[in-house]
Each structure stands twice: as C-alpha cells, then as structure tokens.
Amino acid sequence: MTGRVVALVANPTRAVYAALIATLAIGWALVAFDGGTFTLNDLVGIQQRSAALGIVAIGQTLAILAGSLDLSVAYLISLVSLVAAETMAGQSSNILTAVVVALGVSALVGLVNGVVITKLKVHAFIATLGVALVIRGVLDHLYDGPAGRVPVEFQQLGYSRVGPVPVAAILWAAVAVGVWFLLRRTRFGNRVYAVGGDVEVARLSGVRTDRVVIAAHVLCSLCAGVAGLLLASRLGAGAPTVGTDGGYDLESIAAVVLGGTALAGGRGGVAGTVGGVLLLAVLDSVFNQLEVNSFFKDVVRGVVIVVAVAVYARRTGRRAS
C-alpha cells in the first residue's frame, strides 16, 4: 500500500491529479456536512472560472519549461481586452479584425520579451517585469476605466455552452491539447525541453537556443492574448485592471509549479499545469460554498503551493542521491 502511495507521488503529474481528486472528495464531504450540495452546476462553474487562468498558465508552462518566465501576462491581458473591445466597437463585423489585431499585439509583446531576454541578455525576471511596467504605463496613460464594446455574438465565447460544457472550457482544452502536441510530438517541443534543461548543452548540440526562447515567449503571450479575448467577451468591454485584478502573473506561475513543472525549466508539462489550475479552482469553489473568508483562502493557497513544491523537491532529491 505504502509502495503504491510512493509510486503515486513519484510522478508530480499523477500527484497533482491525486490531490485534485482528494480535494474534490473532501470538499464535497465538507460542503455536504455544511448542509449544501456540490452539483454539476458547480463543476461547470469551476471550468468557467478556471478557463482564463488555465489558458494563461498553459502559455506560462511553455516559458518556464524553456528556462524563462513571464511576469508581463497580467498587464498584457488587460491591454488585449481593451484593444479587442475598442476594435470591435460593438459591431459584429469587426470581430475577425479585432481578434487578429489583439493576437498581433500579443505576439509583438512576446517577441519583445524574447528578444530582450536572448539578445540583450537581460534576466527574464527583469525583462518581463520591465515590459509589464511599460504596458502598465501605457494603460494608465490611455484609459481611466472600461472602454470599447463587445458585440453580443462575441459574448457567446464567454457565456454559452455546448450541452453542459462551457465554450470557454472547450477553448481551454483546445489550447492545452495544442500545446501538449507541440511539446510532446514536435521537434520544437524537444528543443524547448533541451534549452530549459541545459542551455549550454542545447547550444552545443546545435539547437538555436535564442529562437526557441523567443518562440516560447511569443506563444506564451499569445495564450495571454487568448485569455484577454475571453475576459473581454465575458465583461462585454475591455478593462485596464482585468488582468491585474485576477493576479494572472503570479497565479499562473503558481499553477504551473503546483502542476509539477520545475521553475528552473526542462521538466514538467501541460497535463500537470491543467491539474494545478483545476486544483486551485476546486479549492476556490469549495471555499466559496463554505463561505470562507477570502483572506483565509489566500493563506491556504500559499500553504498549498509551498507544500506541493516541497513534496516534489523531496522526490527529485531522492532520485538524485
């Protein structure tokens, strides 16, 4: 029995899903004990809420696997929501243009992040923090509050469902499967792991490491852009604080690490991140049902993240020794 438990925890992806199932079971029991019920509707709500964070975290996984990280996603999400909503201006005929422009802006920000990190050799932490500040300055300068309007058709993205499944969740799943395929089944994926594992070794084996890091950052920013579009569709407008209010920068990094991806890069993957995001969302949902104080939620979230990473660290440490 203990052998089985050890085997279960030995793989972080499996561990996070085990924790997810345990949290769901315990949460369900607690909510039932509290006199409430945990229904299918709540499960749908969980998917709805976690879709935006989930998409950002998938992108963040790419950046972290490549040995980098991205602190600019939160402000980028706000910027994209505004760009999209203003380009649409309430007209359904503008949707396609707006999506293209929004993703173009995202890709550009990712390109800047990647180029600053690889060509100017600025540490990713400082580079993306600096880019975040630049976007923040632009946002504060141009916008005082919500702006633009999203047509009803585009709002379907945020609210409509196919059967019991929200469209947002389908979008999240599509992004996850796409990036999973990219990482596991393509040469680019191998290179991301190689660069994140040891950049010098990757370079000496003929990988153009700079290109890989830049591409990872472009894809990471594109994911943040998709999340920005999703949030704009939900709000019906663009908002300069939608990204930072959600804390998408640090929260997405936390979700990635909770999913077992090593912060140093080169180890982990999309499946774990999805589990990490779901775990955070289930915790959130259970606390909401129990009407727990939101500050207590922060405390628990902090403890969960640190404990999870400590457990993973024990495992890798044993293997090394």
Next chain:
Amino acid sequence: MKRAIPIFVVLAGLLVAIAAANPFFLEPAGFLAFLKRVAPLAILAAGQYFVIVSGEFDLSVGSLVTVEVVVAARLIDGDEAMTWPVLALLVVIGLLVGLVNGLVTTRLRVPSFITTLGAMLILSGAVFLWTGGAPRGALSQGFRVFGREGVWAVAILAVVVVAAVLLMRADFGRTLVAAGDNEKAARLSGVRVDRVRVFAFMLSGLSAAVAGILLGGFAGVSAQVGQSLEFQAITAVVLGGVVLGGGRGHVVAAIAGAFTLEALFTLLNLHGISGALEYAVQGVIIIAAVAVGGLRLPALRLTPSKV
C-alpha cells in the same frame, strides 16, 4: 566594485538634473526630505541584496512591510506606552518570517521564488484575517517619529548602510557571495551554505521590519503601504549591477540603486511625467540599465588578463 561605477555616474547625473530643475533640493531641508523618502526603499534594497547575492529571491518583503504596519497600528492603538514593546515585536516578526523563508528554501528545497510567493499570500491573508479585512487602530506619536523626522530616518539609514558594509566585509559576506557564485564549490570548501542563506533571509526580513517602521510613520497606516515594494527593491538591487542568480555585486551599489530609482521618480515628477507614464519610463530604464550592465561585464573582466 568596478561593476558599480555606472550606477554612481547615473545617480550623480540624476541628482544634478533634479537640482537644476528644483534649487530647493540643494538646501539641507530639501535634501533631507529626499533622504527621508529614499530611506525605506534603500533599507529594503540592502536586505534584498543579501538574499540576491546568495542566489535567491525574496518576494515576500512587500507583504511583510504591510503586515508590520498593520500589526503595529492594531497593537499600539494610539497608546504611547506600547511603542517600544511593539517595536521589539516587529523586529522579531521580521526575523521570524525570514527564518521560515530561509528554512523552507534550504531544508525543504523549495525554490525561493515559490517559498516567498507563498509567504506573500500567507502573510497578507493572515494579517487581514486577523484585523477583519482592513487596517484598524492607530500608531502612537512615539512610533511615527522615526519615519516622520528626517533626522531619525537618515540616522537609521546610516546605521543600516554601515552595518551592511561591515557584514559584507566579515567572513559572513565572503561566504555569502561564495555560496551565490558557485554553491557546490562553496560547499566543498567548507561553507555552510544553508546557514548563510537562512541568515540572508533573516536580514531581508529584518530590513522589511525597519522599512515598515519608517513607512508607518512616513506614509501612515493603509492596506497598500507595502504594495509592489518587493519588485521595487529587486529592481533597485539589479540597477546597482547586482546579478540575479547570485555571486556578483556590491551592497553599496544596491543601495545606490534604490537612490537612483527614487531620484528617477523625483525627476519624472518634477517634469510633470507623474503617475501614468512614470511606469513606462521606469520599465524602459530598468531593461536598458541591465542590458548595458550585461554588455559591460565582459569588457571589465578582460582588462586584468591583458595587463
């Protein structure tokens, strides 16, 4: 120390530019006001320096500053007699948070980015859970004097600078830099890497306590008092030419980085670029400074080998 020369040049340039735009800056009162404003960030930068040079991060200092101020306000609640006991408690809290950060990072081998990110969530959650969502109580006059009176703030800053320099010259400083430069080599040559790192985190916690005491007096009690100070402190240290990842950089340069950042804010304000675009300018300058610093490093390293 050679790496630090650019930051002092930039700082001098900024100070001259400020003085040119606002002659009041040159008068003792004007300069004292500037020093008073810099003191909290400069102290945080000194604390953050120890952690960064040992190869780690401390993202928890912003929340810790908020915790210190909110705890002080609730416990003192306007009662002068409580001032000194609470001051002592604040220092203990700072050291304790640093100790926990350090132990979790070194013993449980959690990357410090995650440890201190978790600490950030736990600290701000816990303190507002305790006070019911918003700061309560009030600080005493005896408490506020440290942050309000320029002389006190400058004296505390001076003590911190001297202590930091002495620490870095002692064995502790050398082992700290060795641990950050090459952990394995340091360990093999007998450095107790874990112990010096824990001590570095405690110094960072202590600096947050002192910065909190100053900010409580200077800015008053609010839930936002420590917001994003961790990023500002890290930025200041990096501006001072200290390398993220550890092993390189001088503590005085890190403190000069904090002065530079604050001087930059002052100058931008003087020229009417306040609030909004300030962030954009700050972002560009940080990236540029680190990029230039990175390009200069190889050139400086080559000089001795040529001689």
